Amino acid sequence: MLNQPAFPVGIVGYGAYIPRYRLPGSEISRVWSGGAERSPVKEKAVPGLDEDTATMSIEAARNALARAAIDPTHIRAVWVGSESHPYAVKPTGTIVAEAIGAIPATQAADWQFACKAGTEALQAGMGFVGSGMAAYVLAIGMDTAQGRPGDALEYTAGAGGAAFLLGPAEEAVAVVERSLSYVSDTTDFWRRPATHYPSHAERFSGDPGYFGHVVPAARRMMELVDTAPQDYDHVVVHQPNVKFPVRAMSQLGFTPAQWRAGLLVPEIGNTYAGSALVGLTAILDEAEPGQTILMVSYGSGAGSDAFHIRVTERIREVQGRAPRTWDYIRRRVAIDYALYVRYRGKLAAR
Amino acid sequence: MSVAGAWRTRRQRYALVGEICPDCHRHIFPPRDVCPHCSQPAGPLHTLSGRGEVYSFTRMHHAPKGFEQQRPYAVALVKLDEGPMVTAQLTDVDLQEIHIGMRVEMVTRKLKEEGEEGQILYGYKFRPLMATGD
Ligand SMILES: [Zn+2]
Numbered sequence: 477m478l479n480q481p482a483f484p485v486g487i488v489g490y491g492a493y494i495p496r497y498r499l500p501g502s503e504i505s506r507v508w509s510g511g512a513e514r515s516p517v518k519e520k521a522v523p524g525l526d527e528d529t530a531t532m533s534i535e536a537a538r539n540a541l542a543r544a545a546i547d548p549t550h551i552r553a554v555w556v557g558s559e560s561h562p563y564a565v566k567p568t569g570t571i572v573a574e575a576i577g578a579i580p581a582t583q584a585a586d587w588q589f590a591c592k593a594g595t596e597a598l599q600a601g602m603g604f605v606g607s608g609m610a611a612y613v614l615a616i617g618m619d620t621a622q623g624r625p626g627d628a629l630e631y632t633a634g635a636g637g638a639a640f641l642l643g644p645a646e647e648a649v650a651v652v653e654r655s656l657s658y659v660s661d662t663t664d665f666w667r668r669p670a671t672h673y674p675s676h677a678e679r680f681s682g683d684p685g686y687f688g689h690v691v692p693a694a695r696r697m698m699e700l701v702d703t704a705p706q707d708y709d710h711v712v713v714h715q716p717n718v719k720f721p722v723r724a725m726s727q728l729g730f731t732p733a734q735w736r737a738g739l740l741v742p743e744i745g746n747t748y749a750g751s752a753l754v755g756l757t758a759i760l761d762e763a764e765p766g767q768t769i770l771m772v773s774y775g776s777g778a779g780s781d782a783f784h785i786r787v788t789e790r791i792r793e794v795q796g797r798a799p800r801t802w803d804y805i806r807r808r809v810a811i812d813y814a815l816y817v818r819y820r821g822k823l824a825a826r
Numbered sequence: 827m828s829v830a831g832a833w834r835t836r837r838q839r840y841a842l843v844g845e846i847c848p849d850c851h852r853h854i855f856p857p858r859d860v861c862p863h864c865s866q867p868a869g870p871l872h873t874l875s876g877r878g879e880v881y882s883f884t885r886m887h888h889a890p891k892g893f894e895q896q897r898p899y900a901v902a903l904v905k906l907d908e909g910p911m912v913t914a915q916l917t918d919v920d921l922q923e924i925h926i927g928m929r930v931e932m933v934t935r936k937l938k939e940e941g942e943e944g945q946i947l948y949g950y951k952f953r954p955l956m957a958t959g960d
Binding site for chain 1: 836837840841843873895896917918920933934935936937946948951956957958
């Protein structure tokens with residue numbers, strides 16, 4: 477049958493990472509609008525001076541490995557989805573693979589599809605494990621997003637993400653029963669090579685872009701597995717702000733109780749390739765055996781990946797083996813706009 | 827550090843990979859040919875837990891070349907739980923909260939960037955042991 481691997485595949489370990497600094501939306505509003513603008517999120521996570529997508533991926537990967545408790549040399553692919561890879565040429569995947577001891581018999585590559593690069597790696601990993609090519613695959617979605625100073629995106633462009641170790645369903649803490657994709661050529665948000673900040677098509681990014689992919693991808697998945705919104709314990713979708721995911725999930729027929737655990741954007745901002753995935757880690761941190769989860773990512777350019785996930789009995793054994801997502805969210809140090817400008821390398825003369 | 831030098835030391839820098847002496851069974855870091863404790867040939871590679879405590883530290887307000895962007899920061903002698911002592915930068919920490927005996931854990935971070943076009947050097951640093959829910 478299509479949209480599922482030949483051998484059942486699941487998540488055998490998961491791990492989140494969120495840096496400790498927070499820039500409150502009120503700070504951006506103070507600097508750019510004299511406090512008149514209302515921020516779409518409470519605050520966003522900001523990486524420290526010594527952090528990037530590679531270092532953040534390493535920590536998330538170590539958390540996933542601690543939960544899975546497998547030998548890292550059995551990992552057959554280390555795939556990192558991001559739009560903020562530290563090098564334009566040279567994979568982030570080899571840095572992560574080396575740091576966690578997954579070398580040398582592993583694939584190690586970087587994925588690119590705006591905010592859905594991470595779920596793209598996750599789906600490919602399912603294929604790799606589910607076809608018998610690999611015992612384990614590490615799929616990561618991680619970003620240190622940058623918004624142009626003064627641009628609307630500056631309020632939300634955050635940092636963080638998650639790593640998922642995929643393996644045989646018998647060993648899984650959550651079985652990924654089905655996945656599907658829904659894409660079209662829609663240019664709502666982009667960045668050309670050698671430019672630092674992304675461009676976006678203001679209003680266009682909503683309807684044809686985000687809603688035009690997230691909603692039908694979710695509907696197709698529910699048709700495929702013959703479910704209705706009320707059959708899910710949790711739902712998590714890509715979170716560029718609070719308004720978009722809440723509108724999409726309401727439109728689909730979900731209720732706040734179903735999206736509460738996975739909606740992290742008010743606290744950490746939009747973590748791009750990490751957004752839906754880090755939401756999934758927060759759900760798994762509190763999930764109970766037998767619960768079902770619907771996850772739908774979104775990447776500009778544009779497309780969505782949808783996943784139908786069932787939590788297994790093993791979840792309870794692993795939840796406490798690594799820091800939980802909320803441990804990272806609570807580890808918060810607020811900074812002002814000046815320090816943010818320095819941390820994010822926005823100073824012109826240095 | 828040269829590209830070749832960075833490559834040779836990558837494993838010990840990224841993940842505190844040391845050795846266990848086959849004769850006296852003590853932990854050795856960084857890896858070397860001869861055990862510093864008993865002078866016998868050193869043993870197989872072994873990854874240290876990365877946990878330890880601050881043995882001594884200093885706050886750096888004047889940073890050496892290549893590290894200016896990160897100032898002010900702290901450098902500590904960290905006594906690992908397995909025994910070896912390592913010198914490393916502390917990160918994710920308020921300089922005033924550092925104290926002797928502070929529990930720390932290893933993280934892999936950017937040590938420095940060799941200009942806009944050069945390589946990025948990654949390696950171990952230590953941060954205060956993270957509080958977790960369990
Ligand atoms: Zn010895």
